Amino acid sequence: MTPLHQFGDLLRESLQAVPLVAVRMLFVASLIALLIWVLRLPRSATTPPDGVNRWDENLKTGAALALSIQILIYALL
């Protein structure tokens, strides 16, 4: 048993002690944080420079939809 193995066992036991509900919350919270970041992006980063500011030309819509689907999937499955 090397120090590397002891460290590995310690890490493995710590990770096994985390309940799966908390893990699910970690997955979902990470996706929600990303969604909030996307929604807070400045308009200049998500619309074409010479665009007409239509909702369907705003990349926030597509990105938010993609992330929302992910949040639903990881919350339910």
Added chain:
Amino acid sequence: MLLAATNLLTLPDYAVIALYLICTIALGVRIGRRMKTGTDFFLGGRRLPWWAIGMSLVATDIGGTDIIGVGGAAYSHGLAVANFEWIGCVPAMIVGAFIFIPFFYRTGVYTIPEFLERRYNAGVRSVMAICWLLFMACNLGIMLLASAKMMSAVFGWNAIACIFVTAILVGAYTFVGGLAAVVYTDMIQCGVMIAGCLLILVLGLIKVGGIGELKTRLAESNTRQDAATHQVDRVANSDRPAQPDSSASTVTAPVAAAAAEVVASERASLILPANTQSPFPWPGIYFGLALILSPAYWIGNQAIVQRSLGARSEFEARASYVWGALLKNIIPLIVAVPGLIAVALLPDLPDGDRAIPSLVGVLLPAGLRGLFVAAFLAALMSSIDSYLNSAATIVSNDLYKRFFDQGVSDQRLLTVGRITTIGLVIWAIAFAFLLTAMREGSGIYAIFQTLMAFFQGPAFAILLIGVLSRRATGGAALIALLCGIGTSISLYALNQPTVYEALRWEPLFKIQEPFLYFSIWSFGVTAVMLVGLSLLGGPVPPDKLKYVFGHHAKAAKVATERDTGLTSNAEGESQ
């Protein structure tokens, strides 16, 4: 009931396959007529639309073996394999769309190694170019061989003919049309792939009796597997030796019993515990896949990033990634869920890789089976053409232009790119045959694929820290990169039975195929070494800082402060 798509192909099926191949080649050759310069060949003349790039991103990511392999993994390990398409893709694509891709696009580079030279030095560029080239060149041979073997086993075709025909067809349109041909044919291939797989999903669900019935049958299958597991337990715990004719004698070890029990209870779950027997425990998925391998792939993989660098504008480069992320949401439904449908319809298959071909044989009528074969070919060709073009781009730009002829004209570079493409096709065919000549059962494919995936964690560490930190130096990046790759290789070696048994050690990792864990540790070692060595080194030259996030904003702020200071001083002096 074990059926293959195989002997069931009829004339209408072959007509569908021929139609798909003719359309693909014709489109690639037609686009090739517009090729005039190296920029046309390597970046599609920077005229590629976002919707084509987005579909190409998805098509490139799904290889021919994935169509059958992911469904097979879902059959064997359950839904957790879908993580590779969901959290293993979508978040990284969104972050890439709004941060990294526009940044790379603005620098005007052709390749990621080129960006790394601008940020660090020529040494880092050379190591990364060689790593990517080796990865892509070997992967071309592996993809050709693995797919040919699959086509031979599943469709009953001659494997050698499959290697030649696939390589020559893909090589032809990639040679003629470059990246533009790759992207536009990928678009067709993405559509065919989705249509073919969607067909199996819909017909499969109808055959099972809907989603509710699928859940019920999966639960029944789990119950049956649990019962079998308990029977195995009894056999394993009894003193009576297993009889050769006993059904339980095929599964003897308590380890197998434990594995079967875990798999049965985990089949419908996306998030698996840390002590699962499957290769997808949550720490590996979250830390290894979602935080390291996925961004490394979507932000640092030359074959992926290259097509967005060919977009018409920075906005379209962003849009392509967002569109790709939206499409990615449906991929597991069409490639992984059919594996679960196979559990419900064909629960007694001997091996997961038979799941999808058998399902095709059961579900699809003549004519539509050809559509599935076309989907398989589409997935295969869309990956091979991308790796072919990207490898040619690296040879032409990062090796030939950088080290042999810096003043090369754009037209000459086009010729170099095309000659390299031919060379790579020949190499891929030769390498595929070399692999077939190697000893059967040596695990050579798995070894190559694992070895070649080693550098992705270290490569992402130097890329990420390079764009975030003003202190990261070129010398430190080169040393850290090499140490990171060394870490991956050491961990892999220490996890091989021959090595740890010789050392009288226990294995370091307790799961099957712990490649996700290799990436975490190699990323960590690279990052710590890069930061530590950079802190010991001198300042970074100003021309390198242009490739750090926020440099322009900071430079503008400093200039404003300087101007304000000068004005104040001038006013003070005048008074």
